[in-house]
Amino acid sequence: MMEEEELEFVEELEAVLQLTPEVQLAIEQVFPSQDPLDRADFNAVEYINTLFPTEQSLANIDEVVNKIRLKIRRLDDNIRTVVRGQTNVGQDGRQALEEAQKAIQQLFGKIKDIKDKAEKSEQMVKEITRDIKQLDHAKRHLTTSITTLNHLHMLAGGVDSLEAMTRRRQYGEVANLLQGVMNVLEHFHKYMGIPQIRQLSERVKAAQTELGQQILADFEEAFPSQGTKRPGGPSNVLRDACLVANILDPRIKQEIIKKFIKQHLSEYLVLFQENQDVAWLDKIDRRYAWIKRQLVDYEEKYGRMFPREWCMAERIAVEFCHVTRAELAKIMRTRAKEIEVKLLLFAIQRTTNFEGFLAKRFSGCTLTDGTLKKLESPPPSTNPFLEDEPTPEMEELATEKGDLDQPKKPKAPDNPFHGIVSKCFEPHLYVYIESQDKNLGELIDRFVADFKAQGPPKPNTDEGGAVLPSCADLFVYYKKCMVQCSQLSTGEPMIALTTIFQKYLREYAWKILSGNLPKTTTSSGGLTISSLLKEKEGSEVAKFTLEELCLICNILSTAEYCLATTQQLEEKLKEKVDVSLIERINLTGEMDTFSTVISSSIQLLVQDLDAACDPALTAMSKMQWQNVEHVGDQSPYVTSVILHIKQNVPIIRDNLASTRKYFTQFCVKFANSFIPKFITHLFKCKPISMVGAEQLLLDTHSLKMVLLDLPSISSQVVRKAPASYTKIVVKGMTRAEMILKVVMAPHEPLVVFVDNYIKLLTDCNTETFQKILDMKGLKRSEQSSMLELLRQRLPAPPSGAESSGSLSLTAPTPEQESSRIRKLEKLIKKRL
DSSP: OHHHHHHHHHHHHHHHHOOOHHHHHHHHHHSOOOOGGGSTTOOHHHHHHHHOOSSGGGGGHHHHHHHHHHHHHHHHHHHHHHHHHTTTHHHHHHHHHHHHHHHHHHHHHHHHHHHHHHHHHHHHHHHHHHHHHHHHHHHHHHHHHHHHHHHHHHHHHHHHHHHHHHHHTOHHHHHHHHHHHHHHHGGGGGGTTSHHHHHHHHHHHHHHHHHHHHHHHHHHHHSOTTOSOOOSSOOHHHHHHHHHHHHSOHHHHHHHHHHHHHHHTHHHHHHTOTTSGGGSGGGHHHHHHHHHHHHHHHHHHHTTTSOGGGOHHHHHHHHHHHHHHHHHHHHHHHTGGGOOHHHHHHHHHHHHHHHHHHHHHOOOGGGGGSSOOOOOOOOOOOOOSOOSSOOHHHHHHHHHTTOOOOOSSOOOTTOTTTTTTGGGGGGGTHHHHHHHHHHHHHHHHHHHHHHHHHOSOOOOTTTOSOOOHHHHHHHHHHHHHHHHHHHHOSSHHHHHHHHHHHHHHHHIIIIIIGGGSOOOSSOTTOOOHHHHHHOOTTOOOOOOOHHHHHHHHHHHHHHHHHHHHHHHHHHHHHHHSOGGGGGGOOOHHHHHHHHHHHHHHHHHHHHHHHHHHHHHHHHHHHSOGGGOOSOOSOOHHHHHHHHHHHHHHHHHHHHTTTOHHHHHHHHHHHHHHHHHHHHHHHHHOOSOOHHHHHHHHHHHHHHHHHHHTGGGTTOSSOOOOOHHHHHHHHHHHHHHHHHHHHHHSOOOSHHHHHHHHHHHOTTOOHHHHHHHHHHHTOOHHHHHHHHHHHHHHSOOOOTTOOOSSOOOOSSOOHHHHHHHHHHHHHHHHHHO
């Protein structure tokens, strides 16, 4: 029983002494200790083993026990001291709490006393200042009353004086007095309920009305609407009346301005009536000369009569422009059939010059009141397509075409008067558009005639690839038309002009460029019966002459210039046209046309050089390669190919010096055409002996070196060939070399030969393999077993592939396509 009770006690004690990790960590931080007895995971067995690691150490057991007992006694003493020290803690804490509560009560009482004293002080201050506030309010009301009485006195006296001065027409004094009366009257807006104040306000309004009517009557008397004569000089009375009108209702000022301008322009309407000779467009200069004289006359006679801020001179000019625009529009509608392009451009030129004159003299501040809005200026151009200033070439071209010079200076971007008169010409711009259509048609015909008369350009490799002169003339004329039309309108006429541009860009491309390309005996698009009948086996195809090669290069350079300049023209047109019409400007079709001319020119150059090499390749295929006894220098057919390349390529390179990228395209296309054709003729060389294959391999390497050097052949400046071109040549000619290496390899044992073929020709197929066997001169019986072995050793074709003899499932290779064309030619010859 005792043992069970002791075990339960030990378990309860361990449960009580089992602390959480957080509490244990806190104890370790407060009371750090290295004693194993202080650790939470203390193990008695491990501790004893540490004290007595060996049997010999048990000899000191009594000493260790004594130390532990001494430590236990010290711990008991410490625990006893701590427990005794905590006996009076509860009593001391309660005493400290009572003392704190007493101190808080005393502090609360002091705060309440301070608050009561503050309230008493505030009440005392209010009683002291109550009388001061009453005196302050009384002073303020007294001041307001005195000020109001003074204003009332001023208002009453001012109204009496105003009525008296109005009757005596003393406008100078009235202008100063009326402004003062208006300012004083503003102080009485909140007193309008008082009858006397309301009566004074009504008298002021009546005086203003009377002044307005009286001033209008004075101006009507001085400048009668039906009068034909004007006073000799300005009137001081009217000058003061204008100062009064500035203060009155704005409608009075507007009426004065309207009457004066109408009377000032009455003579203009009589002189330039629709039935007068001077009213027509050919005498439009007289209109602008008349208004210039009137503006000078106004400055001399009436410049000081009207206030400067009225801008009367500008208002007269603006109203003149509005009247002129309406009159010109009316007379042009009546006599539309008499409008010719020269007359129209003359009138537009003089009108835009006059608008420029107005922009220099006036600011355009009065246009916000009119019907014409200030035009938005286009953003500054960053396009390198010609400047806006007229060039000598344009003026010369305009003179040759019998056209009028455009204005010396196009409209400035900040000209607020642009279009204020010239807008009336926009409905009649179809005359200009039709004229440009006719002129451009004649220009293209002249280009065609000049080209036929002068013939193709002479070879000149020094300058290299100069464009045809007609090309620059065409775009100079385009620029002139675009600038003129943009000065007249940035709306639909610009779209119509763009359509004309598109039409003649296409005509230039087909008539001047594509139409003058030399013709070949066989077209690139297919075969013709005549070409098949004339073709003879082994005959040399006719080559282009030196002049024809230069012509093709010049046409290519011209087309490239047209392509770039057309793109710039499109950008410039988009700058000139209204923002809402930008999407309708699209010259992509015309740029594609010039791209087609470029492609055709390159194709002609490639076909010519390719055809020049055909006889040499045909000679290669007809040689008896099985009879070659030793390997020598390169074969004659290789020398012939190199000769043709050295004859043609330097000429083409020099003439395409300004368009280097298209020369690179020529080289790439020639390599893509020549190499497959060479491989096709290589397969025709059968049978081939071992020595013959070695000779062919030497020839192939020579051609490879020449093709790699093709872009800079016979050039003093050696440039590295483009990487894209070098890759094509290396890939194609390496395939030819691999074919010859397979031919040179012994065909026994069969497995080794087939594996060598698969290794050397990664894109191998049974058709190519059979051609190689034919080149080796093997019999059909031998070929069948080798083909079967090849099919077994080749990897299986992908799913869905055809199980035919050929393992090539892609599009026909160039040599296959060439072979099919040859078969078709022979079939047509037999049937013919």
